[in-house]
Amino acid sequence: EIVMTQSPATLSVSPGESATLSCRAGQSVSSHLAWYQQKPGQAPRLLIYTASTRATGIPARFSGSGSGTEFTLTISSLQSEDFALYYCQQYSSWPRLFTFGPGTKVDVK
Amino acid sequence: EVQLVESGGGLVQPGGSLRLSCAASGFTFSSYLMSWVRQAPGKGLEWVANIKQDGGEKYYVDSVKGRFTISRDNTKNSLYLQMDSLRAEDTAVYYCARSYCGGECFLGWDYWGQGTLVTVSS
Numbered sequence: 001e002i003v004m005t006q007s008p009a010t011l012s013v014s015p016g017e018s019a020t021l022s023c024r025a026g027q028s029v030s031s032h033l034a035w036y037q038q039k040p041g042q043a044p045r046l047l048i049y050t051a052s053t054r055a056t057g058i059p060a061r062f063s064g065s066g067s068g069t070e071f072t073l074t075i076s077s078l079q080s081e082d083f084a085l086y087y088c089q090q091y092s093s094w095p096r097l098f099t100f101g102p103g104t105k106v107d108v109k
Numbered sequence: 110e111v112q113l114v115e116s117g118g119g120l121v122q123p124g125g126s127l128r129l130s131c132a133a134s135g136f137t138f139s140s141y142l143m144s145w146v147r148q149a150p151g152k153g154l155e156w157v158a159n160i161k162q163d164g165g166e167k168y169y170v171d172s173v174k175g176r177f178t179i180s181r182d183n184t185k186n187s188l189y190l191q192m193d194s195l196r197a198e199d200t201a202v203y204y205c206a207r208s209y210c211g212g213e214c215f216l217g218w219d220y221w222g223q224g225t226l227v228t229v230s231s
Contacts, residue, residue, distance in 0.1 A: 044146075049209060089154075089156075103154075
């Protein structure tokens with residue numbers, strides 16, 4: 001099983017500032033990585049796939065980078081609606097196995 | 110409009126069974142890999158099971174192998190999860206989710222249902 005870790009667990013940011021979230025895989029997942037946003041009481045929302053491609057309808061302030069074992073999600077100029085939980089997910093072994101990171105909570109500073 | 114609507118959740122005793130359903134609409138259901146993903150109360154996301162388009166290939170997380178069975182009925186645009194020998198640690202909101210790309214590929218899940226809560230408790 002590929003273990004995913006995320007840091008920090010909580011990130012406090014002021015509206016208008018940028019946020020950088022990290023995700024690390026226990027072994028290389030190439031670019032088979034997705035990022036999701038989840039707000040309380042809601043289902044997750046796909047933001048990024050193949051590590052750096054925005055999903056349909058996702059604003060340009062969300063960007064992803066990385067490959068192998070180290071990945072980053074950057075949210076530039078945080079809007080009020082961006083305060084949420086963010087999960088990374090690897091799918092290098094699809095369709096046999098998928099694993100999520102534990103999440104990073106982005107809250108208001 | 111793509112919609113996924115889960116049903117079948119509820120309270121069940123340890124060792125009991127439950128069958129979840131997911132009704133899909135607004136897309137060609139038979140063209141997409143479908144999955145179940147769960148989230149225990151206050152916890153993170155956990156992939157549970159996948160089923161490929163024709164139902165011929167199914168995959169499970171280790172913790173549910175031998176207890177859960179994923180299936181689909183492409184004539185009814187429906188996805189199912191039969192859960193047997195339920196344990197307290199299976200308590201979670203269960204989401205059905207659609208693969209972002211149709212065909213022989215996976216890029217993430219782009220559509221999710223609203224979730225159905227399964228509580229395993231005596």
